[in-house]
Amino acid sequence: MPNEPAVPLLNVQIDGVWHQFPKGTRVIEACEQVGIFVPRYCYHKKLSSPGNCRMCLIEMGFPRLGPDRKPELGADGKPIINWMPRPQICCAQDVAEGMAVRTDSPLVKECQRGVLEFLLINHPLDCPICDQAGECPLQEFSVDYGNSQSRFLENKVKKPKAVQLGPRVTLDDERCILCSRCIRFCQEIAHDDVLGFVDRGSHTVLTAHPGRSLDNNYSLNTVDICPVGALTSTDFRFKMRVWFLKETKSICTSCATGCNTVIGTREDVIYRQTPRENDHVNSSWMCDFGRLNYKYLEAPDRLLEPQIRSEGRLVPADWPTAIGQAALQLKQFAGSEIAIVASGRMTNEELWLTTQLANSLGVKRIDIVPRRGKADHILLSKDRNPNTNGARLILGSSSAPGAKLLSIASAVRSGAIKALVILKENAMHLGLSVEELGQMPALIVMNTLPNEATQNATVVLPACGFAEKRGSMVNGKGRLQRLNRAVRPPGNARDDWEILRDLLQATGGGNSLHSIEEVFRRISETVPQFGGLSLSKIGDAGVHILQIEELPPTQPQDQKAIEEAIEIQTRRRAVHEQVHEARARVGASSIEREAAPPR
């Protein structure tokens, strides 16, 4: 980049080859940059370096200086290196001019063998039942750098097993290799200094204070960075061998941050979600709320079949019938009598199709439901919609998202609106009561889970959750990112964009949209910020497409309307949750919901 101040490049010899690295590069990272992996346990590039595991010991040296303080050159014209007698760790030192390192010398190999032997003598041999097996550096390095046989004849040190460190994390202290990554994560990233070592020497034990638990919203990241099977996710524990998991790169849709993720699935069942490194978005972390917010996709009351209202009851229908019925109902009314409530949880492609649908029907009243929570100033955004920015760009509205909701609601009450299309939202959020909804001549609802709106709908269109579809979203900082399909939708549920495309076609528009790529191409042609991009060009890491100032400014009166809408939404949500809890108490529902499903 031309405007950045030049960082001086330093000459470093790695395994006999000279390379150049910018000043400030860690030696271990420098090695990695040239394709030489130095094994490590305690080192994590996003955390401080305690240098305690001693796995990354290498040989280090500097040029021998002559009497003129200049490096002496050998027969090959290269500096002669004075090697330090003791091996050095490479995780805590930055490169220096003339530094030389050897990562594969006999001494280094002996150090690695020695450290691994020490790590294993008190480590239980329970790999067959350990969740970490298959993605365990202790296993991997043992094969790569360790001994094949144990010389240890003594009794192993006994430590606590299956300790509940917090609601979501279970600890096996005997497996712990005391690398302190989790402690440093809690101190440095989560700002919740809750873990620590007690006792001393080989008897050192990782623990939380008995009066405190590891219950912060980032606790599961400790499981990710634990190099062994000591910290395990209580949710994932003993559920699935990791080598059976299909890994799909995607993004979290629980807030506007859009943390990059890997969804681990097997045979259309999601087993876990883990963060994927992206320094533009989420570093290497994600919050527990987002991570566990996938269970609703397997909820027993998932909408599995299209339904149409017949003689006051919802009855299952096939897709052509349901789409035809929805189009028929909508076409009865003039555009001014129809409102569309879309969602900030929809992808850009879905939102674009929604605008096409609105155009086709002549609908002017269209908005999304804002969703706010408390920001934690780590990753969790106060905007809990993942695609508010996408909605702003694609809906092209000059008012802030959610500003029209109250007027839509009052128009419904006054009878001015006769048909309501609710996409991936609950009409309750508008402040409409069940009775008011029940009186709507046409209520077309697309969603994954049933709610008050679906129960009173005239047509119900079962759609996909975030892990079941493809598409793109624009996060709170203006980065365009991609969702990927990790599992197929259950039952007869369909991909949202296809439902909207079919509905659009049934109302008389939307020709030749055969693929989601085609939809994206249309967006890139019509929305300037998407210009020149395609779904594949977004890539796994996303593309920055807008500075936040580019967004339409929020009108003060809009803000007031949004606050009101949110307040109604919050109130309704509270009532809803109370009912839900009451039901759970009497045993009407045994589903354990760990995170908020998007009802």
Add this chain to the structure above:
Amino acid sequence: MADATRIQIPAELEQSMDAAITRYPSDHRRSAALPLLHLWQEHFGFISDEAIFWIAHKLGLEPINILEVVTFYPMFRQHPAGKTHIRVCRTLSCAMAGGLDVMEHLCARLGIRRPNDGDEMHNPIAVSADGNYSVEFVECLASCHTAPVCMVGEKLLEKVNPNSAAELVTNPQSPIGNPKLAWPPNSLEHRLVYKNVGRPGWTTDIDCYLRDGGYEQLKQALTLSRDDIVNKVKNSGLRGRGGAGFSCGLKWSFIKPDEKRPVYLICNADESEPGTFKDRYIIHDDPHQLLEGMLISCYALGAHTAYIYIRGEFPEGAKILERAIEEARQHNFLGKNILGSGFDVEFYIHRGAGAYICGEETGLIESLEGKRGYPRIKPPYFPAVLGLYMCPTIVNNVETLCNIKHIIAMGGAEYARLGRPNNTGTRVLCVSGDVQRPGYFEVEVGAVTMGQLIYEMAGGLHPGRKLKAVIPGGSSAKVLRADERFKLKERKADGSTIEREISIDDIPMDFDSLAAAGSMAGSGGVIVLDDSRDMLWVLNNINKFYAHESCGQCTPCREGSLWMQKITDRMLRGGGVIEDPKQLKTIGDNIAGRTICAFGEACAWPTQSFVQKFPDEFAARAQKPIPPPLPPEYTSEELIEEQSIPIVPMAHDPGWEKAGAKGTI
């Protein structure tokens, strides 16, 4: 969860805690963790869960921060002890002198059932049924020449006769038979630092010190420039007396003269290397000499705050130093604008709590910051650059700092004339173990040989005994065999060197000669072993010490130190397999040089050297065939097969065979 704000403690206690907190910078209240825990334990007897919450709240910390500290330091206990708590030293010199017998007799007389040391970190505290007495094995109490020793409450009992130990404890009237300090000094001694130790009529108060010309060197130093003093120290060639022998002047020169951050001086009074007890007598008998040395050092370094990190097992010493500091303040040697020089300086005592690793300078700094004593990585945390509170810090040993006073008095060049080139000055050697007159001897470095030290100064071996081995510089130094021949290079006056082959008796007691002999001068603690000693037993005792004291940070030391102990435990119990000696050595090889701090070497060197130098003795105890690899997985119990082999019980088991108790064959 306890609510820290609801816990009530006596107002007086809280006042003293508040006072303790003021000794540290206001943005580093965490440093007061150890002082507060000491105060709490002194008042309530143990550290309760409430205490952890209360102290954490008081210091603005999480309870885990305090729990981490409580469990790291063995002096803090989480359960009540008896009304009288007895700490019996189990480390080498005391164990050889019958320290284990002391424990056995105490348990028998006081009606205490002491559990076998199980697979636990700290030695268990056993309380008598009536709750009046409790006993605990502790590591070296730094009084090896008066072994065996124990501490009853805060009182040190020396040369304890196992048979009368219980009487001393139960009967407050019984006379304590602690030996008097030896006087006059041996004719081979050259006393500078120890000039007043044991001197008749000498007292620790400032008047006595002033009558002897005390604080004159401080006054003189205040007329010099800081550079002058640093140069004097450089010219003196003074090497650190704590163990590493690093040049003191060089260390000081790392502090930039125009340093903007506060500079700290820390006096390392955490003397705990087994076999070493030299700092004890400076602290207990000549505290003002230490203060004067520190004051001159502070002035030279531009340090306005100094901490004396004194080991927790010196409660008496801490009180003496507190009093000395108060006296010095009254005389304006300490405080604002000392002696009208415009220089402000303040000293504070910080007590440790039983962790050997806090003698390592970066471990000490962490401990002083109120954390577990985990040594720091170097680079980047060189104390002179990023030390206490990430400020430039100089950590010097007690004896080193005392020498500063004498360097000012004599001048650097004159001081350098004492001793040998590169090994200048005097140093205090501590002799313990199998000699007739163990004790401390201040000699010019290298002026006496090992033979002179053992035979002429320490009274020689016990009648009928022959020298078997010497550990020359604290228990971590490599052992020297009595019949070894050593090749030492000697520099002659014209600069040429000649190589001499000498016996152990002829090794000069200096840094370079002992290093050339394959060991080190270390902390000056010389442990003499005669031909009655079982080297496996000795090594096992040392291994226990290091396994107990490993901080547990680095993998090799954490796992290796306990592994070596477990192997020697098993060998002692008759379960040694053929591979054991070789295995012990390779474990040591895998630790030494691969850890953050020098503890790696400290715990590896004894094993490496004992196994290498006494191969027959170790081979004789490692006769069993190597068991086949898995399956079946062997346990050490299975290897021992209790009936079929003669058992030498573990030394710390109550009821061991008498012959084995002191490690004698």
